[in-house]
Amino acid sequence: MDLLEVENLSVSFYRPEGEIEAVKNVSFSLGEGEILAVMGETGCGKSVLCKSILKLLPDIAKIKTGHIIVRGEDIIGYSEKQMRKLRGSLFSMVFQNPMTALNPCMSVGEQIVEAVRLRQPGLSGRERQQRASELMYLVGLSHPEERAKQYPFQLSGGMAQRCVIAIALAAQPLVLFADEATTALDVTVQAQILDLFLELRKKTGMSIVLVTHNPGVAARTADRVALMKDGELTGIGDVEEIFEEIMHQQNFI
Amino acid sequence: MRKLCISKILYNMGKFALRVFALSVLVFLISRLAPGDPLYAYYGERVEKMSVADQEQARERLGLHEPLFTQYARWLQAAFHGDFGISYQYKTDVKEVIAARIGNTLVLGGLGFLLIFVFALGLGLFCAWREDRTADRIICRIGTVTSCVPEFWLSLLFLLVFAVWLDWLPGSGAYSVGEEGNVADRAAHLILPLAVVVLGHLWYYAFQVRNRLLEEVRADYVLLARMKGLSGRQVLFRHCLRGALPSYLSMMAVALPHILGGTYVVETVFSYPGIGTLAYESARYQDYNILMVVSLLTGTLVIFCNLLAGIVSGRIDPRMRIQNGAGGGEVRNF
Numbered sequence: 084m085d086l087l088e089v090e091n092l093s094v095s096f097y098r099p100e101g102e103i104e105a106v107k108n109v110s111f112s113l114g115e116g117e118i119l120a121v122m123g124e125t126g127c128g129k130s131v132l133c134k135s136i137l138k139l140l141p142d143i144a145k146i147k148t149g150h151i152i153v154r155g156e157d158i159i160g161y162s163e164k165q166m167r168k169l170r171g172s173l174f175s176m177v178f179q180n181p182m183t184a185l186n187p188c189m190s191v192g193e194q195i196v197e198a199v200r201l202r203q204p205g206l207s208g209r210e211r212q213q214r215a216s217e218l219m220y221l222v223g224l225s226h227p228e229e230r231a232k233q234y235p236f237q238l239s240g241g242m243a244q245r246c247v248i249a250i251a252l253a254a255q256p257l258v259l260f261a262d263e264a265t266t267a268l269d270v271t272v273q274a275q276i277l278d279l280f281l282e283l284r285k286k287t288g289m290s291i292v293l294v295t296h297n298p299g300v301a302a303r304t305a306d307r308v309a310l311m312k313d314g315e316l317t318g319i320g321d322v323e324e325i326f327e328e329i330m331h332q333q334n335f336i
Numbered sequence: 337m338r339k340l341c342i343s344k345i346l347y348n349m350g351k352f353a354l355r356v357f358a359l360s361v362l363v364f365l366i367s368r369l370a371p372g373d374p375l376y377a378y379y380g381e382r383v384e385k386m387s388v389a390d391q392e393q394a395r396e397r398l399g400l401h402e403p404l405f406t407q408y409a410r411w412l413q414a415a416f417h418g419d420f421g422i423s424y425q426y427k428t429d430v431k432e433v434i435a436a437r438i439g440n441t442l443v444l445g446g447l448g449f450l451l452i453f454v455f456a457l458g459l460g461l462f463c464a465w466r467e468d469r470t471a472d473r474i475i476c477r478i479g480t481v482t483s484c485v486p487e488f489w490l491s492l493l494f495l496l497v498f499a500v501w502l503d504w505l506p507g508s509g510a511y512s513v514g515e516e517g518n519v520a521d522r523a524a525h526l527i528l529p530l531a532v533v534v535l536g537h538l539w540y541y542a543f544q545v546r547n548r549l550l551e552e553v554r555a556d557y558v559l560l561a562r563m564k565g566l567s568g569r570q571v572l573f574r575h576c577l578r579g580a581l582p583s584y585l586s587m588m589a590v591a592l593p594h595i596l597g598g599t600y601v602v603e604t605v606f607s608y609p610g611i612g613t614l615a616y617e618s619a620r621y622q623d624y625n626i627l628m629v630v631s632l633l634t635g636t637l638v639i640f641c642n643l644l645a646g647i648v649s650g651r652i653d654p655r656m657r658i659q660n661g662a663g664g665g666e667v668r669n670f
Contacts, residue, residue: 139562163567171565183556188578188654197574198564234654250560 085112086290087136087258092149094128094135105131105144107314113258116284118291120301120322123311129294132311133260137174138166171201175256179263181243185235191246192231195219198253218249221286223279241272248279252287259283262294277304302326348643355639356632360415363631364408367624374400374622378424398424411628421625425617430625434611434633440510441603441610444526445596448533452595453588455538460545465572467550479539487536487598491605494528508607529606533599541591545584552576582652589645593637 094106105128113119121129134140136151138161150157153173161169178184186194195215199206206214212231219227222245235243244264251259261280265273280291281304295301301308301322308325310318318325375383375394383391395401399410414421420430459475466472482490499507506512511522552558553576561571600612607613611630618626650656 137563139559167565167567170563174563176560176563178556178560180556184560186557186561186575186579189575190654197566201565236655247560250564254564 086115086117086154087113088150088152089136090150090152092132092135092151093147094131094140094144095147096144098143105314106135109149109311109314109316111309111316111319113290113292115257116288116290117307118280118284118293118305120293120295120305120308121311122295122298122301122308125296127311128314129296129311130262133176133262133292133294137170137176137260138163139170139176171198171254173257174260175251175254175258176260176262177244177247177251177264180267181240181247182235182267184247185243187235190232190234191238191243192233195231195246195249195253198250202254214253215249218252219246221252221283222246222249223275224249240268241275244268244272244276245279248276248283252283255287256289258290258292260292260294263296264293265300266295266297273300274303280304298326298329352639352643356636359635359639360412360628360632361408363628363635364411365404367619367622367627367631368404368407370622372622374398374424374624376621378427420629423618423623423626425621425623425626430629433614433626434629437610437614438633440608441596441599441612444529444533444603444608444610445599447526448530448537448599449592449595451530451534452537452541452591455534456541456588457545457584459538459542460549461572461577463542463546464549464553464576465569467553476543479543482535483537483539483543485536487532487601488605490535491529491532491602494532495605498528510609525608529599529602529608532602533595536602537591537595537598541587544587545580548580548583549576552579555579582649585652586645586649589641589648592641593634596637597634 089112090110092106092109093104096103096105107128109132111119121132123129131140131144135144135146138146140146146159149159151159153169158166158169185191192212192215195218196211199211199214199218203211203214215231216227219230224230224242224245230242235246238246244267248264259280264280265276268276277300280293283289284291293301293305305322307320308322309316310325310329318328320328373383375391375398378394378398379386386394392401399407402410411421422428423430423433426433459479463472463475495507498505505527506525507528510525511518512525549572553572555576557575558571561575562568566574597612599608599610600616602608603610603612604616611633614626615630615634617623618630
């Protein structure tokens with residue numbers, strides 16, 4: 084049984100101008116410990132796909148049809164309260180721009196500790212700090228104690244993204260959604276962050292859904308690639324297969 | 337580090353003194369250059385029966401015949417020794433006249449400010465939380481109406497309804513005759529003017545809070561906070577409020593003199609014996625010395641609160657605090 088199965092998922096935005104179909108009839112599955120790259124041009128519905136699985140869509144967007152099955156249980160009818168539990172534990176997400184994803188008015192330590200507290204309410208204050216330091220160490224931040232006192236604007240993009248990843252890991256997720264997680268970073272930092280994802284998968288055994296429009300990122304990191312175009316899933320398969328196909332069609336980006 | 341702090345305090349104090357000085361020159365010139373005769377304040381109707389020579393003599397006695405510059409220099413010199421002259425209208429020391437009334441204004445304006453401060457924040461939070469739901473929409477509509485109704489009209493309406501028709505509350509003064517020390521009586525006199533002061537200002541600030549919070553709610557970091565498993569309300573209180581608070585506090589610091597001084601109209605309608613009615617009368621009768629002190633008091637408060645606002649927002653917002661060198665983790669980025 085796969086960890087996550089998405090069946091015939093359709094999502095629409097209802098705007099005054101009319102209905103916009105952002106995701107059309109998408110089905111795929113994700114195995115345990117697998118890295119799946121969702122690849123496609125900007126605006127093809129990659130992000131909406133992730134956010135609809137997490138039910139973090141704005142109010143004007145509705146899931147029309149489909150099933151989202153996590154370990155055999157359909158979560159499509161879950162209430163906001165039930166989803167909140169899933170978000171803090173089963174799923175987690177890393178966002179495109181690390182500089183705006185962190186709250187500018189809270190130290191990064193506070194923000195990581197908050198995530199730890201929500202996932203493990205039983206821990207004492209000291210244990211939480213300890214756990215936050217471990218997480219920061221895990222994502223490759225040196226001097227965690229001093230670093231924790233800093234505010235996001237004092238960090239570089241790469242370090243801020245590591246902090247965001249530490250927050251995501253505090254949830255001890257089974258599936259990590261990385262929504263263009265390396266797009267805003269420069270190339271060397273991109274490579275470091277991608278290596279970090281590979282390393283984290285090895286250490287924690289979590290699955291990663293890597294949303295990107297960069298074929299290089301997909302080829303370097305993913306086990307399988309799903310191609311999206313205009314809200315539809317046009318192909319899914321092993322990296323070699325898909326890139327072979329792309330070479331023939333020359334239709335990417 | 338310490339030296340830096342002291343020089344900064346000295347700099348701020350110097351700036352403060354300079355501003356107050358400029359203000360006093362301005363108020364002095366404007367009040368003296370305005371048309372009208374201060375002798376009216378002193379003698380009332382009797383001025384018209386006085387001969388020209390008598391009038392000249394009176395002017396000389398009050399020091400009104402000298403050139404403006406000399407008058408100002410005299411006033412400044414006396415003011416430095418704590419002597420602000422006499423009130424032409426009340427014929428007593430300005431300080432006494434003001435001291436008798438300032439407490440009333442401080443109670444009305446101070447209480448009004450406190451209520452506005454608390455309720456604006458609460459109302460703004462509530463509306464931001466229920467954005468575009470029925471409750472938020474209703475409050476927004478009502479708020480727009482109350483903040484657009486002029487204070488004097490609202491005062492009159494309240495007087496008519498609660499003091500005249502229903503006769504629930506007293507409609508004028510700060511206390512009933514002979515009940516000066518009675519707290520309950522004073523409180524009863526305070527309700528109507530206080531209600532007008534609060535209603536007149538509340539929505540303006542609540543709306544600012546609401547909009548500022550809605551800006552925060554749309555920020556990217558909210559998504560990450562939701563991702564941690566926080567509910568919308570928790571994100572609002574734990575994350576967004578923190579971002580909106582510095583600007584709210586500095587806005588309210590600037591609003592303090594505005595609300596304290598904004599009681600003028602209300603005081604006049606309710607015949608409430610405060611600084612507001614005094615300022616109004618002194619401007620009307622050219623009672624220069626009172627006008628000077630009242631304007632300076634209000635102005636000094638404005639200048640002081642602006643300084644305070646800068647300091648407050650600098651201390652709360654980490655981005656400003658750390659750039660000012662007041663602390664934070666000293667880790668080099670490598």
